[in-house]
Amino acid sequence: MTAADELRARYVDQLRQEGLLGADELVQAFRTVPREEFVATGFDGGDGRWLGPDDPDFLPLVYRNHPLVTKLVDGIPASSSSQPSLMAAxxxxxxxxxxxxxxxxxxxxxxxxxxxxxxxxxxxxxxxxxxxxxxxxxxxxxxxxxxxxxxxxxxxxxxxxxxxxxxxxxxxxxxxxxxxxxxxxxxxxxxxxxxxxxxxxxxxxxxxxxxxxxxxxx
Ligand SMILES: C[S@@+](CC[C@H](N)C(=O)[O-])C[C@H]1O[C@@H](n2cnc3c(N)ncnc32)[C@H](O)[C@@H]1O
CATH class of the missing domain: 3.40.50.150 (Vaccinia Virus protein VP39)
Known part of the structure; x- marks a missing residue:
């Protein structure tokens, strides 16, 4: 199991415990689709850093229930991966x-x-x-x-x-x-x-x- 697989499994457990993932098919989808691949060009760390896959904080931040801003235009978010609980709902x-x-x-x-x-x-x-x-x-x-x-x-x-x-x-x-x-x-x-x-x-x-x-x- 890779670090990403472990973090993904924990993220799914957390979302389930919080009542944010219901149907089995949805749980299975969250378990199998690797979110890190979809933000591989990095995202805004919110602290002035642009976090890419080589950063040690990258995977832990990918597997939190947070939106990830993946494109800024003049400092304004223009594209993102939405908050996982919102996607689930x-x-x-x-x-x-x-x-x-x-x-x-x-x-x-x-x-x-x-x-x-x-x-x-x-x-x-x-x-x-x-x-x-x-x-x-x-x-x-x-x-x-x-x-x-x-x-x-x-x-x-x-x-x-x-x-x-x-x-x-x-x-x-x-x-x-x-x-x-x-x-x-x-x-x-x-x-x-x-x-x-x-x-x-x-x-x-x-x-x-x-x-x-x-x-x-x-
Ligand atoms: C919040 S992101 C989409 C989140 C995404 N579905 C995900 O997987 O999390 C919003 C996207 O809408 C796009 N967008 C903005 N205006 C649009 C328009 N008029 N037509 C199509 N896409 C648009 C942006 O380029 C951006 O990529």
Whole structure:
């Protein structure tokens, strides 16, 4: 067992003890997908350091329940690996089944897409930043998921243009509203999850297309 495997096992135990990981399939996904591969170009240590795999603090920080900022633009976070407990809660709320078609908005590191894929979902994911797409694809290749996840470059507001048939849409970037395209690209009975800005926060809403163009959200 490598140091990363041990830390990953402890991280999963901790998340479980805190009641943050429920379903067996989700636990198994967190156990098997190596988060360190998805942040291999480093992340912001929060103390002025950019932490890469050679730093002794790298693995312990990867395996904490914390978001990791993997790209800064003018000092402002532009891409990240979301907080693991948030990813877990959102994935559970997606109620995935083997073969579920999921459209993710914001590939970021690709870790969340890999977790959903490990649970048997068929994931298409869109990101607006070419360098982010490139790094996520490289990470997916390293963990043997090249081709298993459909990574696309584009504006997520448009979703997957000219396509329909997604069981779920999961938006992993804070938004101020819901694109009608996401609703149009769902199957009947499908729904989307999105962190929609409200009074300075981003509560995650479950949104279903409704009658006469009126969506319903909880
Ligand atoms: C929080 S990160 C995504 C987290 C990721 N899913 C993970 O595995 O943890 C948000 C991502 O959204 C992307 N993004 C921002 N605006 C976007 C847009 N309009 N369309 C698509 N992606 C966008 C950013 O480039 C960034 O990579």
């Amino acid at each position: 959102m994935i559970e709320s997606l109620e995935l089944r083997p073969g579920s078609r999921v459209l993710e908005i914001g590939v970021g590191t690709g870790y969340n897409a890999a977790l959903m894929t490990a649970m048997g979902a068929r994931v298409t994911t869109v990101d607006i930043a070419p360098d982010v797409v490139e790094r996520a694809e490289a990470a997916l290749r390293r963990v043997g998921l090249a081709g298993a996840v459909d990574v696309r470059l584009g504006d997520g507001y448009l979703g997957a243009p000219a396509e329909t048939g997604y069981d779920r849409v999961v938006v992993t970037v804070g938004v101020t509203g819901v694109s009608p395209r996401w609703l149009d690209q769902l199957v009947p009975g499908g729904y989307l999850l999105a962190p929609v800005e409200h009074a300075g926060n981003h509560p995650v809403l479950r949104i279903r297309p409704g009658v006469r163009g009126v969506a319903e959200a909880r």
